[in-house]
Amino acid sequence: MLLVVACHGNDSKDNYTLKFGGDAEIQALSSAISSGVHVVRKAYPSFKCVGLIEACYANYFDVTCFDASITVGNGISRPNILQDPLLQCMLEEEFTLGNIFVKMTEKFPYLQLFDNDADFKSCKINGNYRFKK
Numbered sequence: 001m002l003l004v005v006a007c008h009g010n011d012s013k014d015n016y017t018l019k020f021g022g023d024a025e026i027q028a029l030s031s032a033i034s035s036g037v038h039v040v041r042k043a044y045p046s047f048k049c050v051g052l053i054e055a056c057y058a059n060y061f062d063v064t065c066f067d068a069s070i071t072v073g074n075g076i077s078r079p080n081i082l083q084d085p086l087l088q089c090m091l092e093e094e095f096t097l098g099n100i101f102v103k104m105t106e107k108f109p110y111l112q113l114f115d116n117d118a119d120f121k122s123c124k125i126n127g128n129y130r131f132k133k
Contacts, residue, residue, distance in 0.1 A: 001049045005033065006083055009055030016060040030061045037065035050097060050129045054082040059122060068097050068127030073120060078111060094132045101125045
């Protein structure tokens with residue numbers, strides 16, 4: 001499973017919450033998501049899950065529930081930093097999490113020209129995973 005979490009995050013490392021916008025704004029503890037993935041993995045040991053976390057302070061998300069993951073940093077993030085590279089890679093027959101990360105980091109110098117508040121240096125890739133159509 002590929003779990004993409006794209007939302008707003010807060011700067012509370014101990015109580016990291018995610019806010020999903022739209023018609024009905026929903027706020028949830030990130031620990032509820034990671035705990036849910038842990039439960040499923042315990043019940044189904046062969047279950048594989050890769051997490052892509054695109055939110056402010058994404059590095060506060062507990063990624064130990066995933067086989068591999070990308071988080072977009074310790075500070076302020078910007079929309080589509082991770083989603084656009086994912087969509088570009090999905091056009092290929094085969095790609096890796098590393099391919100997504102490389103495409104994501106290629107955008108940083110351009111984004112940094114317009115946004116000094118964004119923290120792109122602390123983005124993390126944890127493991128790698130190969131995807132095939």
